[in-house]
Amino acid sequence: MDYDKIEKIVAALNNPVRRNILFWLKDRSNFPPALPxxxxLEGVCVGYIQEKAGLSQSTISSYMNLLKQAGLVISERHGQWTFFRRDEKSIQAFLGAIGKELS
Amino acid sequence: MDYDKIEKIVAALNNPVRRNILFWLKDRSNFPPALPxxxxLEGVCVGYIQEKAGLSQSTISSYMNLLKQAGLVISERHGQWTFFRRDEKSIQAFLGAIGKELS
DNA sequence: ATAAAATATCGATATATTTCGATATATGGA
DNA sequence: TCCATATATCGAAATATATCGATATTTTAT
Structure with missing residues (x-):
């Protein structure tokens, strides 16, 4: 994992709301049950994320995009709904890389 | 390691120069030899850090203070000189904590 | 005491980030 | 087609950060 990639991820994590979102996404039960x-489907609808975060819809939308660009989440559109889930592989790769850089 | 502590460290790492400084401090030979x-003494004189970073003296001073407040480095004053070294224990604690939070 | 060197602090400016409301776009239903 | 819902994008304002030069402070030497 190169320098710029780590930089993007650290920047994405450097915000309490985004950090919380990643934490919440670990456990589906942090959100209401999915519609029938x-x-x-995997992931959580962005609408639920926005509700739980308590910020404006537009802010959450841009934040989710930022997390996605950093490679921390994966998004999938199903009709009018967009679902996000963590990209576990990328997260683990980051942990490995930052561990290596700092040790 | 609590939430706010991680937040401070992530913020400290969210800058290329500060991140580089931590990397350089891993190996003393990244800097000129110490005065006789x-x-x-342990650590590297802030003057050498400033030279290597290529930014103004005041910027580096504030950056080193920020790294210190985040617990990533330890500073020691010897006469007119201030020396910085990494706080390896704190760094490892951070890696453990961020690994736990993200996994 | 004066002067020099090293470094911390201050104030200012430019740029980046956070967040919002408004609006545009995408999807679905009648 | 029109209307509704969900979400992305845009533009703006407030706030935070990066960085500088100037100045203050600390330590040392003469």
Whole structure:
């Protein structure tokens, strides 16, 4: 994982709301149950994330995009809904890389 | 390690110069040899850090203070000189904590 | 005491980030 | 087609950060 990639991730984590969102996404039960037609989908609808975060819809939208650009989350659109889940592989790669850089 | 402590460290790391400084401080040979009267001291004189970073003296001073407040470095004053070294224990604690938070 | 060297602090400016409300776009239903 | 819902994008204002030069402070030497 190169220098710029780490930089992007550190920047993404350097905000309490975004950091919280990643934490919440670890456990689906931090959010309301999915709608019936979404029950077999992975991830959490951005609307629920926005509610839980308590910020404006536009802010959360830009934050989720930033997390996505940093590679920390994966997004999938299903009809009118966008779902986000953590990119566990990328997160682990980051932890490995930052561990190596700082040790 | 609590939430605010991690926040401070992530913020400290969220700058290329500060991140580089921590990296350079891993290896004393990234800097010129110490003066004879400092040869038995630990750490690197802030003047050398400033030279290597290529920014103004005042910027580096504030940056080193920020790294110190985040607990990433330890400073020691010897006469007119201030020396900085990494706080390895704190760094490892951070890596453990961020690994736990993100995993 | 004066002067020099090293470094911390201050104040200012430019730029980046946070956050919002407004609006645009995408999807779906009647 | 029109209307509704969900979400992305835009532009703006407030705040935070990066960085500088000037100045203050600390330490040392003469």
């Amino acid at each position: 037609e979404h029950s077999d | 009267e400092h040869s038995d």
